[in-house]
Amino acid sequence: MTKKPLSPDLLRIDAQDEAARIENWVLDMVGKRFRKKGAVIGLSGGVDSSVCAAICVKALGAERIIGIFTPERECKEETNELGRLIADHLGITAIREDITELLKASGCYERRDDGIRMSVPEFQRGWGSKVVLPNILESDRLNISNIVVRDLDGNEIRQRMNTRSYLQVVAASNFKQRTRKMMEYYHADRLNYAVIGTPNKLEYDLGFFVKNGDGSADLKPIAHLYKTQVYQLGRHYGLPDIVLNRAPTTDTYSLPQSQEEFYFSLPYYHMDIALFAYHNGYTPLELSTYLSITPEQAERIYRDIESKRRMVQYLQSPPLILP
Amino acid sequence: MEFNKNVLYMNSENEVERIIGFIRNNVVERKKEGLVIGLSGGIDSALVSALCVRALGKEKVFGLVLPEKESNPVSRDYAEIHAKALGIRYEVNEITRELEAFGAYEKRDSIIMDLYPEYLPDKHRIKITLPGNILEKDGLNFFSLTIDDGKKVLFFERLKKHQINGIFAATDLKQRTRMMHLYYNAERMNRLVCGTTNRPETLQGYFVKCGDGGVDMEPIAHLYKTQVYQLSRHLGIPPEIIDRQPSPDTFNSQVGDEEFFFRMPYDKVDMFLYAWEHGIDMEEICNVMDLSKSQVERVLRDLTSKFRSTKHLRELPPSLLACR
Numbered sequence: 001m002t003k004k005p006l007s008p009d010l011l012r013i014d015a016q017d018e019a020a021r022i023e024n025w026v027l028d029m030v031g032k033r034f035r036k037k038g039a040v041i042g043l044s045g046g047v048d049s050s051v052c053a054a055i056c057v058k059a060l061g062a063e064r065i066i067g068i069f070t071p072e073r074e075c076k077e078e079t080n081e082l083g084r085l086i087a088d089h090l091g092i093t094a095i096r097e098d099i100t101e102l103l104k105a106s107g108c109y110e111r112r113d114d115g116i117r118m119s120v121p122e123f124q125r126g127w128g129s130k131v132v133l134p135n136i137l138e139s140d141r142l143n144i145s146n147i148v149v150r151d152l153d154g155n156e157i158r159q160r161m162n163t164r165s166y167l168q169v170v171a172a173s174n175f176k177q178r179t180r181k182m183m184e185y186y187h188a189d190r191l192n193y194a195v196i197g198t199p200n201k202l203e204y205d206l207g208f209f210v211k212n213g214d215g216s217a218d219l220k221p222i223a224h225l226y227k228t229q230v231y232q233l234g235r236h237y238g239l240p241d242i243v244l245n246r247a248p249t250t251d252t253y254s255l256p257q258s259q260e261e262f263y264f265s266l267p268y269y270h271m272d273i274a275l276f277a278y279h280n281g282y283t284p285l286e287l288s289t290y291l292s293i294t295p296e297q298a299e300r301i302y303r304d305i306e307s308k309r310r311m312v313q314y315l316q317s318p319p320l321i322l323p
Numbered sequence: 324m325e326f327n328k329n330v331l332y333m334n335s336e337n338e339v340e341r342i343i344g345f346i347r348n349n350v351v352e353r354k355k356e357g358l359v360i361g362l363s364g365g366i367d368s369a370l371v372s373a374l375c376v377r378a379l380g381k382e383k384v385f386g387l388v389l390p391e392k393e394s395n396p397v398s399r400d401y402a403e404i405h406a407k408a409l410g411i412r413y414e415v416n417e418i419t420r421e422l423e424a425f426g427a428y429e430k431r432d433s434i435i436m437d438l439y440p441e442y443l444p445d446k447h448r449i450k451i452t453l454p455g456n457i458l459e460k461d462g463l464n465f466f467s468l469t470i471d472d473g474k475k476v477l478f479f480e481r482l483k484k485h486q487i488n489g490i491f492a493a494t495d496l497k498q499r500t501r502m503m504h505l506y507y508n509a510e511r512m513n514r515l516v517c518g519t520t521n522r523p524e525t526l527q528g529y530f531v532k533c534g535d536g537g538v539d540m541e542p543i544a545h546l547y548k549t550q551v552y553q554l555s556r557h558l559g560i561p562p563e564i565i566d567r568q569p570s571p572d573t574f575n576s577q578v579g580d581e582e583f584f585f586r587m588p589y590d591k592v593d594m595f596l597y598a599w600e601h602g603i604d605m606e607e608i609c610n611v612m613d614l615s616k617s618q619v620e621r622v623l624r625d626l627t628s629k630f631r632s633t634k635h636l637r638e639l640p641p642s643l644l645a646c647r
Contacts, residue, residue: 021643022643025643029641033635033641034635101424102421102424102425104424105420105421105423105424106421106500106503106504106507111507111511115511163513164511167510167511167512167513168511170510171506171507171508171509171510171511172507172511174506174507174510175503175507178499178502178503178506178533179503181533182425182496182499182500182503182533185492185495185499185532185533186425186492186493186495186496187492188492189488189491189492189495190488190489190492190493191488192484192485192488197640201644204642204644211506211537212502212503212506212533212537216532216533216537216640217640218635218640219640219641219642220640220641220642221642221643223642223643223644224642224643224644314353314539316639317639318637318638318639319518319520319536319538319539319540319541319544320345320349320539320540320541321525321540321541321544321545322341322342322345322542322544322545323545
């Protein structure tokens with residue numbers, strides 16, 4: 001059988017059918033397999049968590065869903081507003097838990113700042129910061145990340161990070177995702193609800209999540225969907241335009257940061273095609289033609305996918321045990 | 324299939340070698356620079372840390388002691404004594420402030436105060452227990468709350484489902500907060516987090532998801548508690564740690580694993596689990612353990628139900644990926 005040429009059409013799903021299939025599955029998992037009374041979802045204001053919430057509302061009923069916002073002092077205000085908007089739109093109960101004090105107590109901010117100072121010694125508390133990975137199209141050197149800091153006058157410094165500095169900054173920042181998950185489990189355990197994980201296929205397959213943080217959940221209803229398919233479902237559920245039109249962000253660092261900068265190197269709709277091409281036996285040449293990049297760049301993307309998938313085995317596997 | 328009192332006995336040296344190989348392989352395969360392990364002052368973490376040091380050398384093992392205001396003070400002492408004896412680097416990181424910031428104590432105490440308004444969190448002690456020895460009496464696994472003032476019991480009552488859910492939701496934050504610190508240290512040093520869950524705990528779901536169950540490897544998850552004792556003596560773990568009563572160390576009134584979860588002593592739990600896993604027939608279990616058929620049936624029912632109800636804790640979260 002000849003392969004069809006790469007195109008976004010290959011990822012198109014029948015949103016109606018797929019939504020129904022997932023809804024049935026969620027009902028089955030939550031009700032029968034886990035015997036839970038409802039579901040808890042962390043709402044980030046992004047399309048993934050919003051679609052998951054919409055699925056659960058359809059599957060279980062709005063009265064059995066709790067949405068949780070977990071703002072902290074470095075979150076964009078917009079994120080909270082969007083989370084609230086979605087909760088209202090879907091008619092679900094929303095609980096707001098500001099996790100700033102928890103993050104202060106665990107040393108998240110302080111330890112992160114110490115990590116930044118390993119690269120930028122003049123860095124001061126209150127300055128903005130973010131980690132930026134090199135763009136895979138421009139370079140193969142995956143290990144060299146940059147830190148961008150901005151002082152109170154708006155002056156930016158961009159500095160290459162050494163390994164220890166990078167590891168410390170990421171390790172400390174991960175308190176955020178883990179604290180959020182802890183909060184979700186607190187409410188789920190208290191109510192005898194299940195925790196819904198919201199990674200899409202790009203994130204799930206390529207390990208763009210934190211172990212025991214956003215990577216943990218009782219079930220993951222959209223882990224098999226490419227990001228463009230998640231948007232398709234979002235339109236099917238009639239989610240507000242402002243959610244559907246928003247650029248994906250990590251919302252982990254105080255300076256605005258897109259997912260491309262931090263992990264994927266490509267906009268999500270291209271990353272979708274790249275991952276689809278990788279999984280379905282398209283050559284780097286075919287990918288390069290579609291994306292209008294050089295074959296070398298396409299090869300680099302494949303190598304990057306492969307190395308990320310090796311990492312994923314570590315992130316996804318339950319603890320190893322001896323027979 | 325053989326079934327007798329010695330069935331859990333192993334060749335210690337061989338088993339130590341096997342576990343050491345397992346630890347080493349995982350660290351090397353995952354290209355990590357060592358291990359981080361939480362030291363509770365109990366026998367399991369003492370044994371695992373000793374095995375890790377044997378496997379990798381003391382420089383590559385980092386211990387983390389994570390007490391909070393309700394931990395038994397002895398736990399921290401033992402953990403430190405053991406870490407010093409092993410010669411590993413370790414840190415003591417109190418987690419009380421975080422638990423307070425979360426409201427973990429307050430949320431739990433408010434449920435308790437609904438039950439017993441005279442409860443004074445600073446003066447009284449609490450514990451949660453299951454009904455007594457399952458060999459002596461039947462009864463489902465209902466949890467009860469005991470409040471005492473250090474001398475006498477002030478309150479004892481069976482908890483309703485939503486009350487116990489609320490209490491555990493709050494107390495599980497202790498294990499989950501510890502997990503966060505273990506991973507913070509592992510990730511900043513490019514190391515793995517090593518767990519300390521043993522076989523009965525694993526099979527019966529006696530761990531917290533994303534808490535003590537959320538680790539990278541479990542070097543003693545295949546060992547019955549009896550075997551944990553055997554290897555600990557073999558490796559010269561300090562006797563005061565070996566002889567301590569195993570406890571979750573989660574409540575300020577001391578409660579053992581037996582009262583809290585297993586409803587029988589560990590040596591019996593081990594034998595029953597072994598028999599259950601290996602399909603030993605009823606008659607033989609009764610003979611070897613010198614128990615009646617109804618006693619054995621009751622225990623096996625309990626093991627099976629705990630195994631089933633905690634199955635999802637041992638598995639990857641379901642997704643639709645498999646049915647693409």
